[in-house]
Amino acid sequence: MNSPKGKIEPLDQIPSGIPGLDTILRGGFLRAGITIIQGVPGAGKTILGNQLCYNHVANGGKAIYVTLLAESHARMMLHMSQLSFFNADLVPERLYLISAFRVLEESGLKGLQDLLRREIQKHGATVVVLDGLVAAEESATSAREFKKFIHELQTQASLTDCTIFLLTGAGSRPVAPEHTMVDGILELKSENVGRRTERVLVAHKMRGVDVLRGHHAMRITAGGMEVFPRIEAVIGDPDTPPAHVTRALSSGLPVLDRITGGGFPQGSTTLLVGAVGVGKTTLGLQFLSQCTADAPGVMLSFYDGPAALLTKAGNLGLNFADAVAQHAVEIIWQPITEGQLDEICDRFLRIVRLKKAKRVFIDGIGGLSRIAGDQDRLARVLAALNIEFQLRGVTAIYTAESDLSAAIHGKPFDGLSLQGVSSVAHNIVLMRYVELRSELHRMISVLKVRSARIDSGLHLYTMGPKGIEIEDDTAGAARILHALESSGSSARVLDA
Ligand SMILES: Nc1ncnc2c1ncn2[C@@H]1O[C@H](COP(=O)(O)OP(=O)(O)OP(=O)(O)O)[C@@H](O)[C@H]1O
Ligand SMILES: [Mg+2]
Secondary structure, three states, X not given: OEOOOOOEOOOOEEOOOOOOHHHHOOOOXXXXXXXXXXXXXXXXXXXXXXXXXXXXXXXXOOEEEEEOOOOOHHHHHHHHOXXXXXXXXXXXXXXXEEEOHHHHHHHHHHHHHHHHHXXXXXXXXXXXXXXXXXXXXXXXOOHHHHHHHHHHHHHHHHHHOOEEEEEXXXXXXXXXXXXXXXXXXXXXXXXXXXXXXXXXXXXXXXXXXXXXXXXXXXXXXXXXEEEEOOHHHHHOOOOOOOOOOOOEEOXXXXXXXXXXXXXXXXXXXXXXXXXXXXXXXXXXXXXHOOOOOOOOEEEEEOOOOHHHHHHHHHHOOOOHHHHHHOOOEEEEEOOOOOOOHHHHHHHHHHHHHHHOOOEEEEEOHHHHHHHHOOHHHHHHHHHHHHHHHXXXXXXXXXEEEOOHHHHHOOOOOOOOOOOOOHHHOOEEEEEEEEEEOOEEEEEEEEEEOOOOOOOOOOEEEEEEOOEEEEOOOOHHHHHHHHHHHHXXXXXXXXXX
16 A cells, blocks of 8 residues: 555564574564464474463464364463463463364355454454364365355455464365465474474465565473574675774784784684684684673674683683673584574674674584584574675674694695685785694784784794793794794695
8 A cells, every 4th residue: 555655555564573583584573464484393383382372462463273173272371381481370361262163164264264253353363373274174065165165264354454374284276276265374393404303483474564685593491382493594785885994903912913913803703714723722812812891792602602612711711701700702502413593693792782892702513513514504694694794893703613633734724615705805914833743833823904004924822821822023933934844844834
């Protein structure tokens, strides 16, 4: 409908009140429309249907939950009473439960239709959930009769300004006629990621709404259903271009600041590449130790838990523990054995936004990659995170593990899978081992820094009670690399 100014009126939507789902639906379900919610057994349809009702009535609406299956109300109530959105006080005054199994058996679709009309009017319901549409379909004497039933439901919905949800199984037919008739279709499904099974929600259609397409992660807990919109779809293209970078942030290491041309540009992303144990986490902790209450930081750790990180930082003389105690740094620990990518990103970004963080440290990309399952997805998620960080002027460091033996033998990029990852990093810092006469030396070099003049030489560094200490000049590193070459080692040296 057009307003006098010729602008298109926004659609009237009713929020689901389910975290993340309203983001996907860009506000909520179409008011006075019909939405099909389909899914395999145990996918969470009944929980979603109930959660919609409880949220709706908690906001002052009235709802009717109609069960068409033989499942008794007592049983359903028992299940729902385990979930936090359940509120027995609202039943039956605001939320009215009806079992229509018998009516359907005795008087068919016509009887069900009459019952719905009567009850919607009697209770002034603004939301109706019909759980078990398959039973209604089975009791139809013909496909035509079933279509007519859906059609009449539509009329009923718009006449009474009632929003209707039809809960149904996965559906055997590719295109069921009712699918073309209704306003929206949501599907709840399971997907295998490695050996894990993840719950997924897909919004197939929502008339007049540009829903967030694709597969969104979903979770059922004692709090009910929670949906995590695909992170790259939510962040997407920024409306405002990233602010021009004027300032660089100190890494916490004076020599590194100098060789990066003044520190890490604000809003940039640095990839810290190196073999296991070379000191990537330490450098990141040193970076975060610069955080203050006014310019806080967030760490997303996949390997070390908070206690291990504090011990590590303590041994290296960093005042990281103080920063954590003063809430200048927040640690999110996410073991790689569990978790869904979008859920983790959601949790992480929420804290980054809430704290107005200026520094973030993700340790490391390998953890995100394991959880993402596929590299394409990982690259898209990293690109989305970059946009978010640039817009917020957050300076980020990610670690990426390189192959140990290759690094020792002077081939830093061998065995390093950085597809799609290096392209999102504005800055790349390499930390490597060099083996000379059975001794391991550590060297750091800067490969690139966005819009800065860098010193690309290799610098020796040590790790001790004062953290990482980098030699100011390249002489030490040059000596070792020279000795390595003249010792006849087959090692290649990086042309940095
Ligand atoms: N507290 C909880 N924490 C985590 N998962 C839960 C919890 N309570 C229920 N579930 C999960 O919710 C699912 C059941 O959801 P629900 O009954 O809504 O499914 P449904 O799609 O209606 O299934 P059906 O088709 O059999 O009716 C089960 O997979 C169960 O494991
Ligand atoms: Mg069910």
